[in-house]
Amino acid sequence: MKRTSLINLISLSLIVLLFTACQSKDNFTGREYMPDMAHSIAYEANQNTYYILNHWGTKEEYQKFVQPRTPQNGTVAYGRSKDEVRANSELTYPRYAFENTEEDRTKATELINYNPLKPKDKADFDKVLGHGKELYEIFCTSCHGKEGNGNGKLYELGVYPAAPANFLSDQFLTSNDGRYYHAIMYGKNVMLSHADKLSHDERWKVIHYIRSLQAAKTGVEYSLEAARGEKSAKPEAMSGEKKDDKKADKKDEKKDDKKGQK
Numbered sequence: 001m002k003r004t005s006l007i008n009l010i011s012l013s014l015i016v017l018l019f020t021a022c023q024s025k026d027n028f029t030g031r032e033y034m035p036d037m038a039h040s041i042a043y044e045a046n047q048n049t050y051y052i053l054n055h056w057g058t059k060e061e062y063q064k065f066v067q068p069r070t071p072q073n074g075t076v077a078y079g080r081s082k083d084e085v086r087a088n089s090e091l092t093y094p095r096y097a098f099e100n101t102e103e104d105r106t107k108a109t110e111l112i113n114y115n116p117l118k119p120k121d122k123a124d125f126d127k128v129l130g131h132g133k134e135l136y137e138i139f140c141t142s143c144h145g146k147e148g149n150g151n152g153k154l155y156e157l158g159v160y161p162a163a164p165a166n167f168l169s170d171q172f173l174t175s176n177d178g179r180y181y182h183a184i185m186y187g188k189n190v191m192l193s194h195a196d197k198l199s200h201d202e203r204w205k206v207i208h209y210i211r212s213l214q215a216a217k218t219g220v221e222y223s224l225e226a227a228r229g230e231k232s233a234k235p236e237a238m239s240g241e242k243k244d245d246k247k248a249d250k251k252d253e254k255k256d257d258k259k260g261q262k
Helices: 002-022 059-066 102-111 122-139 177-186 200-217 235-261
Strands: none
Touching: 102 177, 122 200, 177 200
16 A cells, blocks of 8 residues: 555656646746757857757857858858959949839939949950850840840740840840849849849849840940940940941041042
């Protein structure tokens, strides 16, 4: 009888202990049977995970491992590229100045009227265009086509109900760079935002490459001067210069003809 009572008493005590240990109130988390299961003994970046019941390191050792370390060579911060940030523009960096509204789309198109990523020299210009081409072919070709005419593979396969933007059409040839940048940031119609896929400078490299496609299609050269903003990067402006040159040549020819006649 006494043995049975003792067993019952022990069982009751264990049950009471079990329920009280599992209960939490306010900042009290309850008793822990195996603290290693709840508190990581591994070192965590930027967080001191020291716990008094763990005996795998001192508080000072854990604090030491919390401190920032020197990044490995070639480490790139999230959302940045290795040469970030060269394209200094108060409207696009460090914060984009426009919201995802049609009103702000119009403002961005009007106010962002040049590409702030200016190549230093011819070698840098070729590098910018080369990287821009690589990014364009990864993120843009499937919809806008290799030539920028809107006839990408996805459109040809009938995935989209309407054709993607044709960068070779007059409305895009005459548009400011802000129209392209805003579309990359927020998307347009079926196109989704690519802000999380391209860094700030990478967006501008893609725009440089689009301008080069436009120039090639209209029979003009997208030069270092145009990329640097020393002359208009819009193909119609460059083609206009060509026309002016032709007119000047014709005038000179007429003058020479008249002189020959005299």
